[in-house]
Amino acid sequence: MRVDQQKIEQAVRMILEAVGENPDREGLIGTPARVARMYEELFQGMDEDPRKHFDVVFSEEHEELVLVKDIPFFSLCEHHLVPFYGHAHVAYIPRSGRVTGLSKLARAVETVARRPQLQERITSTIAESIMEKLDPYGVMVVVDAEHMCMTMRGIKKPGAKTVTTAVRGRMAEESDIRFEVLKLIKMQ
Incomplete structure (x- = not known):
């Protein structure tokens, strides 16, 4: 389009x-x-499928946590068409040596954010795309953002952050893995 x-x-x-x-x-x-x-x-992401970024996979015998954190993004709230912006943190545990390029995780975030959006949808779309294309043991996506619709208008609360998560596979089933991801995200 x-x-x-x-x-x-x-x-x-x-x-x-x-x-x-x-x-x-x-x-x-x-x-x-x-x-x-x-x-x-x-709105460059309107006709782009975020899953395409995971078409290329590499064989690497690594079945431990991979986390790319603090991926900056911005989007436009579909309710008011004003910006919201923040960081996405994307973690997955590869299965069968199927890893993707680290930049592909950031590219998927960018693609999903570049359309009128809801933060909740960004979070779950990224997680679902990774699960579908990479078939990892588990995925966890955490997004924290400030919404200008809450800062500039309405409630007028600058600095308020919204945090959303999408957790799939072993990460949903095993709290120790979720805790490890959250701990790593908080590390400076």
Whole structure:
């Protein structure tokens, strides 16, 4: 899907008029086009399948925990179209020597976040994609984020963080593994 920039430009112009602004004044003349280009960039993940990042696997006899933590991301809340941003922490235990490139975990986070989203959906989609494509013993995804819809409007509580988890396989069944992942995430 290609973003319809012309439609976005028209909509932004209408929004500016609706809030009492003059879209033809000097500072706003290029704003509709800039917003359209921005949305095209922000929504790059719309037609991308995060599972594709796990098509390439490597044979490595490693069946211990793999964790990539502090993966920065940003997304737009699908309820208000304002940003939320934070970090994803992705852990899995490879099975049968099937490991993926570490950057692929970050790429999957990026793909899932680049669409109108809910934090809960980001968390579970990443976990499900890894389970489906890599068939690991277990997966744990932890996402912590600040939501501008809670900071800028409504309750107005800057700094409040939302934490979501998705735990699958052995990590769901064995609390000691979950504890180890959480401990490693907290390490500096």
